[in-house]
Every structure is written in C-alpha cells, then in structure tokens.
Amino acid sequence: MEAIVAEPINFYFFYGSIHCYLSVMRIGALASAAQIEVRWCPFNLREILIEQNNTAFVKNEVKMNYFWHDIERRSRRHAIAFAGRAPYPADPNLLALRVGVIAAKENWCQEYSRATFHEWFIGQRAPGVGDNVEQILISLNKTPASIIACANSPAIDDLLKHTTNDARQLGIFGAPTFAVGREIFWGDDRLGEAIEVATGPELPILGAG
C-alpha cells in the first residue's frame, strides 16, 4: 500500500442539501484516484444558513430552476443517475444528519451517505422522512434501534456542534464545501480544484479575505 502524501480533504456536506448529491457520489473515486484521504464532515448547514440570513434562495424559483437543471446536466456529464427533482423537505428533524455523525466517527459515512442520497434522488424518498433512516441502516447491515438511540445522545449532539463549529470557523456558508487546510472551495463544480490543491506541491498562501 502506498503512503498518502497529499493533504486530506475535509468534505463538509448536509443531508438536506440537493447540491451535495453529486459530490457525495463523486468524491470517493476521485480522491482515491488522487490518493487523497477524504474526511466526511456532515454538519448542520441549516443552522448556519439561518444565522447568516441566507435562506431566501429556496424561494427564488428562477435560481432553483437553474440549480435543478445544473444538477441534471452535471449528472449526465459525470454519468451519475438522475431521476428528476428529488422531494422536499429533507431531514426535517436532522436524524439523517445525526446518524451521519456516527457514521463519520465509525468510518462508514461514505456508504451511508451514498445510500441516503441514492434513496433521495433515485428512490425519491427524502433523508430522515418516515422510516428512511431505518431502512438505509438495514440495507447496510446495521442495527437501527441502537444507532438511532445513540444518534439522539448528548455525545453525538456535542460532536455535531463541534463539526458545525469547525465549518463556521472555516468561513463556510454553503454545501458542499471542500476544505484543504484552511482553503475552502464551495460547490460541486470546484471539487476538481480542491483535489488539485490537495495534491499540489504546496498550499496557496494568500492574503486575508
């Protein structure tokens, strides 16, 4: 096994964000090919959007039409399945997110997140709605009852707050965001650049702001 010399990518994403679908599906293979470690960092984007007064875009029909169209054409570009607009709302009680925090801690976040987004975009069943979390855990040979009990524990709450606070400290305002050291790249269309920077000879040293 070769040593990984590149910087890791901290992948900040959220189970209620449609924009994260492509990155959740793409990042594993891309990072693996570039010998980069991906640290899966599910965080509470909703809390950050609210505190930054950045929620009006969901009501901007023109912008949302573009986003959906862009996800569709980028799915085609990257040969990722797309079955039309996925249902909303998603993860209303943040259960999918809390389970994601456990999965990240126990190193099965990629499988869990891919399954969750696949269910959302292809199965048309939104994360955290009905028994979707349970069904996905079963499909991964996990025991839903114990995991969901743990998901609602203060320890996971603390871990979620910690990751969300890391996102805040990095200046994250949306998802997906890829962090290489303190350099952040917002949007699935910047994943390639994040990988390039992670594997590059040195991180860019730029002035503040």
Next chain:
Amino acid sequence: MEAIVAEPINFYFFYGSIHCYLSVMRIGALASAAQIEVRWCPFNLREILIEQNNTAFVKNEVKMNYFWHDIERRSRRHAIAFAGRAPYPADPNLLALRVGVIAAKENWCQEYSRATFHEWFIGQRAPGVGDNVEQILISLNKTPASIIACANSPAIDDLLKHTTNDARQLGIFGAPTFAVGREIFWGDDRLGEAIEVATGPELPILGAG
C-alpha cells in the same frame, strides 16, 4: 480568415458586479482561441436581483469574504492582476452600464469593459463614480459628451430593457452568466464549460428544469 462554426456565447454581465471582473478579462482570449464569437450583453442585474429578492448576500460577511478570497486566488490562477478589494458602491446611476450598451451596439464593448474593470480593480476607482466614465472614454479615444448624451436617451433605455428582458427570459439570476443557445452557465468558474458546450458537436438536450 477562418469561418466560425461554433455557437456564439452571449456574455451577460454587469458593471456593478465584482464577480464579472475575471470573466471580462478572460473571455476574449479564450473565445478567440476556440474561434467563438462573444456577444457582449451588459444588462441590469440590479433590477433582476431586486425583483427576485436576491440582495441579502451583500450583507453576508462570511459569504463576501469567500467571494473576495476566491477572486483573489482565481486571479492568481489565471495570471490576472489583483490589487485587493475593489471599492464599493459601483455604478450607482447605471451610467457605466448605459455606456456599455452603446459600446455593445457599436462593437467596442470589450475594450470599454476591460478598461472599466481594470480601473475598478487595479485603479481602485469604481465604475460610474465621479468622472470615471468620462476618463475611460477619453482613454479609448471616444468623445465623452456625445456618448453620455446618447447613454441617457430613450433609445439606449429601450436597448437596455431589451437585453435585461432577454436575461430574464433565459432564467438569469446572477452574473457573469454565459448563454449558449438557451443553456446558461453561472459564474466565472463555468466559463470553460460554456466554451466547451459552444464548440461541442451539439447542444445538450435536457428535460425542463
């Protein structure tokens, strides 16, 4: 002279948008290398942002910090000069825009826009403020008095409304936006993709939305 066979790119931009700086500076050489015609389409983004209730981002300090940092690192990436945050507000009375509409009509919009954004980002003098429009016109060997009189005429007002309405019809919500036929690409970081689509064998046919 070789025939241009690719689709043209309609380049929608605004003199008050910092995000347009890199595209204004980059698009000419890129399109020329790809033998693509660029149609310069200055439009009233401010009107569209207001009607879409999409103005809160300018008060989101976290997001604006990212934008500035991203412009800075992308300037470096593309070997374009950057002299720190450019002053604001810009083009408060839309005079730079109205002159841009004339320039587009008369086919000197690239020189005018490059000079205007260079003054803004490198000279640190914002478009349409003080006598900046006059000075830029003089630097281009134009006669400011007659052009500025024309800029305030009903004919130019109509032309500006027409272009802004074209943007609206295309589903544009921000700038820069590159339109190839009815396919739109938002953001300087998608300029390469727009050129690829313009020069590709056919336009992507995708479902609505």
